[in-house]
Amino acid sequence: DIQMTQSPSSLSASVGDRVTITCRASQSISRYLNWYQQKPGKAPKLLIHVAASLQSGVPSRFSGSGSGTDFTLTISNLQPEDFATYYCQHSYNYPYTFGQGTKLEIK
Amino acid sequence: QLQLQESGSGLVKPSQILSLTCAVSGGSISSDGFSWSWIRQPPGKGLEWIGHIYHSGSIFYNPSLESRVTMSVDRSKNQFSLGLTSMTAADTAVYYCVRMEIYSGYFDYWGQGTLITVSS
Numbered sequence: 163d164i165q166m167t168q169s170p171s172s173l174s175a176s177v178g179d180r181v182t183i184t185c186r187a188s189q190s191i192s193r194y195l196n197w198y199q200q201k202p203g204k205a206p207k208l209l210i211h212v213a214a215s216l217q218s219g220v221p222s223r224f225s226g227s228g229s230g231t232d233f234t235l236t237i238s239n240l241q242p243e244d245f246a247t248y249y250c251q252h253s254y255n256y257p258y259t260f261g262q263g264t265k266l267e268i269k
Numbered sequence: 270q271l272q273l274q275e276s277g278s279g280l281v282k283p284s285q286i287l288s289l290t291c292a293v294s295g296g297s298i299s300s301d302g303f304s305w306s307w308i309r310q311p312p313g314k315g316l317e318w319i320g321h322i323y324h325s326g327s328i329f330y331n332p333s334l335e336s337r338v339t340m341s342v343d344r345s346k347n348q349f350s351l352g353l354t355s356m357t358a359a360d361t362a363v364y365y366c367v368r369m370e371i372y373s374g375y376f377d378y379w380g381q382g383t384l385i386t387v388s389s
Contacts, residue, residue: 257332
């Protein structure tokens with residue numbers, strides 16, 4: 163199985179900040195990397211697919227980049243509603259696996 | 270707007286079988302380009318892909334659960350189902366039914382999730 167490792171595991175930031183979350187795959191996954199946001203008690207929400215494609219309806223302050231083994235999710239101008247847990251997920255081969263999550267908290 | 274809704278027993282005894290159904294509304298389960306997945310999340314932990322099924326019946330399971338999992342689709346009712354045998358406390362989790370785009374493998378529509386507790 164391909165292992166997905168996110169860093170950091172948790173992060174404190176303020177409204178208006180720019181933050182970056184990293185996801186590393188244990189082997190090359192080309193650009194088959196997707197990002198999700200999850201708020202407490204809610205289902206995950208797709209933000210970015212295929213490394214850098216913004217899902218319809220997702221604000222443009224979210225952006226993704228990377229290929230191969232290293233990927234980043236960047237959130238510019240943090241808004242109060244962005245404080246949540248973020249997960250990466252590869253779709254290169256089966257089984258699809260997720261990163262362990264990055265919890266973004268208000269400083 | 271596509272909607273998915275899980276249903277099934279919330280409490281399962283150890284060694285028994287979990288049965289869940291996901292009703293799809295606002296779209297057809299037979300739509301090309303999509304498959305229908307189950308993903309679970311133990312309380313306070315991360316996400317685990319269980320498997321997915323196409324409307325044609327083709328199925329892919331996570332090898333870690335393959336010996337215990339069964340998935341099926343009912344096109345006439347626009348729903349799909351999950352069965353998981355030999356349940357243990359380690360299977361306690363929120364179970365989500367999810368639509369997956371098959372070409373890029375991303376999960377774009379999620380049910381609200383249902384908490385399944387394994388306890389005697």
